[in-house]
């Protein structure tokens with residue numbers, strides 16, 4: 001066992017976090033927790049995980065659920081493609097199990113299908129099968145296989161990159177093809193094959209709690225004596241990245257159209273952010289528009305006899321995503337209750353808005369406006 005693994009496993013024995021997705025070898029629970037925790041803090045993901053497991057306790061329950069319901073439970077977590085992928089993958093696991101079962105029983109009706117769909121029986125068992133699930137990359141496949149099945153696959157996430165880069169003093173950028181290969185091989189080298197699940201959890205916890213991005217606890221760190229970055233004064237500059245993310249700004253002008261107790265919404269269907277979530281009527285542009293320009297843009301949605309007044313409610317609301325910043329203005333438009341305008345939108349009761357999944361930007365607006 002390497003010096004690093006040994007020290008980290010000793011540290012882990014007394015510092016491991018007690019989390020609801022630990023102490024289980026159920027691959028389904030582990031899968032859900034790993035997808036929820038990608039790009040999400042543990043404190044934020046905790047309640048989402050509990051709610052998700054309560055509503056969808058099995059792969060079958062998730063596969064059977066309508067997509068809108070899955071999205072609603074995910075609302076606020078962001079990265080909505082992860083929820084869509086989970087749902088698609090759950091359906092593919094169940095349909096593959098059914099196909100195998102039918103083949104096994106030679107097409108004869110058999111009462112034991114519910115027995116066959118037990119979680120421990122239907123979840124894929126090999127690394128390749130797990131890796132082939134929609135939305136599962138190298139990291140998640142290694143996490144599921146090592147935590148659930150104790151298979152010797154090393155995880156490499158942001159925490160692992162940081163600990164390895166600092167401990168070994170590696171200046172190779174972590175976001176190049178060469179850097180990724182180098183770190184993946186090093187992580188695999190460090191893995192203790194006698195307890196891969198514990199080792200993987202240990203190094204991730206260590207990166208999250210001790211060797212943190214800002215203000216790592218070097219003075220009390222059990223690796224301090226042999227840490228190369230500490231010895232050479234490079235803790236603050238490691239790990240290194242080559243590319244800077246290009247951040248694009250988009251300008252959204254939302255119109256909160258009300259007609260009596262009714263509001264107008266629609267589903268975002270294009271290949272873009274927030275796919276399959278709902279939103280208010282939107283005018284997008286590459287710069288902030290004046291109220292009269294917004295009015296001009298929504299005019300085709302209005303019937304000729306209606307010339308309502310557009311009221312600006314909130315201006316310049318900044319919403320930051322990974323690769324973009326959304327600058328949003330919110331307007332209000334009041335129409336008669338029996339209006340025929342905005343005919344291509346869903347006209348729903350305001351009190352039913354809670355039944356739909358919206359991006360967080362809109363939920364915050366609706367909370368403020370109600």
Ligand code: SF4
Pocket residue numbers: 163166167210211212216217218221222223224227228229230235
């Ligand atoms: S000494 Fe500091 S930089 Fe090195 S592993 Fe420990 S916390 Fe990280």
